[in-house]
Amino acid sequence: MKFINIDRSALVVAFKNGVQDPSSRLSTWVGEDCYNSKGVAFLDISENSFNSSICSWLSNLTSLTKLDLSSNSFSGSISSEFGNLVALEDLDLTSNNIGSHFPRSLGNLCKLKNLKLTANKLTRVIFEFLSGFLVCPSVSLVSFDMNFNELIRGLPDLFASLKNMQHLDLAYSSSWGSIPSTIGTLSSLKLLYLHSNKMNGSILESFDQLSNLIDLSLKANS
Numbered sequence: 001m002k003f004i005n006i007d008r009s010a011l012v013v014a015f016k017n018g019v020q021d022p023s024s025r026l027s028t029w030v031g032e033d034c035y036n037s038k039g040v041a042f043l044d045i046s047e048n049s050f051n052s053s054i055c056s057w058l059s060n061l062t063s064l065t066k067l068d069l070s071s072n073s074f075s076g077s078i079s080s081e082f083g084n085l086v087a088l089e090d091l092d093l094t095s096n097n098i099g100s101h102f103p104r105s106l107g108n109l110c111k112l113k114n115l116k117l118t119a120n121k122l123t124r125v126i127f128e129f130l131s132g133f134l135v136c137p138s139v140s141l142v143s144f145d146m147n148f149n150e151l152i153r154g155l156p157d158l159f160a161s162l163k164n165m166q167h168l169d170l171a172y173s174s175s176w177g178s179i180p181s182t183i184g185t186l187s188s189l190k191l192l193y194l195h196s197n198k199m200n201g202s203i204l205e206s207f208d209q210l211s212n213l214i215d216l217s218l219k220a221n222s
Helices: 008-017 056-060 080-084 104-108 124-135 181-185 205-209
Strands: 042-044 066-068 090-092 114-116 143-145 167-169 191-193 215-217
Touching (some): 056 080
Parallel strands (some): 090 114, 114 143, 167 191, 191 215
């Protein structure tokens, strides 16, 4: 996607005239910049070639419930301002080049249900944001994908607050060490992928509590 030098005001008018908007939701879009519109709830800009850092203005879209930024070659770190997106339920950052810093302010996203971080350059540091969820009255996270990353070290024992977790995929993440005991407390878990890592030790006795588990993969570990 490339931005070209055209009359942006005319483009906005043309767009609004060409969209059926019976609820008048576009009425709050004033001026040339859609990112000043608080009413945007869904934004999909996946599969472009931005080759840049993630645009900080996205944090102004405080009504967003779904944000898809996958397959864009985004690099660098995520801004702490993304913690302002408190209505967000789905965040997809799959297939980018995002680095190790994952701000703790993302723990403010208490409504977040689905988080996809597959195929980035994230390290163990990103798990610090999980501790931010401790301020939430309840944590909504149901699905967490972080396979194909570079965790290098063992997984931290920070999963206890994720009581609604049903899908946890940490395969191919270069993790080593033992399985965190708090994973055994995720009683809603249906799918757990920890395969193709360097994890060792025995299967935890606490796994007996995973009565809803349907799909478990621990193959190709140490």
